[in-house]
Amino acid sequence: MKIKFKNSNHLDDDTLWSNVKMGDEKAFSHLFEKHYAHLIRYGNSLSPLKDKVQDCVQEVFTDIWIYRESISESIVVKAYLLSSVRKRIARHQERDRFFGKTTSIDTIEFLLDFSIEHDLIADETTANKVFNLNKLLNELPSRQKEALYLRYHQGLSVDEIASTLDVNYQSANNLLYRAVLNLRKDWKDIILLFLAVTTSLL
Structure with a gap:
């Protein structure tokens, strides 16, 4: 999924979310473009498997589009997306034998090191x-x-x-x-x- 909308960061999350729920594909693309990078960074802080993180983030957006009519309109979009990515990574870890002892979202370890430039x-x-x-x-x-x-x-x-x-x-x-x-x-x-x-x- 390659989306190159410019100036998407200035668009209001609540407006984008409302339009997505009404089936606006362009609003959905803007939402993806606006939040994709920081969701990937957050996902990478929870899992060392970058390909799986990308899959998880894209799956979150796929579910949003598929189930858009049933998702609440009164949410904080950024918090909802971060939470969804975290839960999706936990579910992937539970299913993956590489993470055989991972049984709960509470066991996810935050991997990102703080580094002031x-x-x-x-x-x-x-x-x-x-x-x-x-x-x-x-x-x-x-x-x-x-x-x-x-x-x-x-x-x-x-x-x-x-x-x-x-x-x-x-x-x-x-x-x-x-x-x-x-x-x-x-x-x-x-x-x-x-x-x-x-x-x-x-």
Whole structure:
């Protein structure tokens, strides 16, 4: 599926979703183009098998088109897509003998390493802080890393993170709180640096 619509990022998700539900193929193509890249990146953070990730993302969009009339209109599109990809990868892992011990979506390990780019570094002191920030972020437990990624790289709310991870609001909030607490425990200044850098990436 090769789609090359330009300027699809400025289109409103709610409008696209509403039009998709009415059978608008062009809106569906725009939705695919707008979200495909970050869904692939998120999928690759959950599975090392890139071909399977691409299959999962395309299957999610295929199901959206096939079942568009029965899917609720009142959803947060980005959170719905991220959650659907996560669940699809979990189902593939359950069926694949290579992931023989994987029996639940809760067992998916978040594989992405945080890496703040060097072009954001203004001086040597900041460079050292960023190095330590990356190190501490990547030492966090998998679920805490994933919650931070969804919050600060995907821009999801706590409610949307809960939906994506298939947990309740309090559990999602606890994951974020414990992650920040773990960072604060190791380095007081790291929270402000993390928030400043990740906000610039949104």
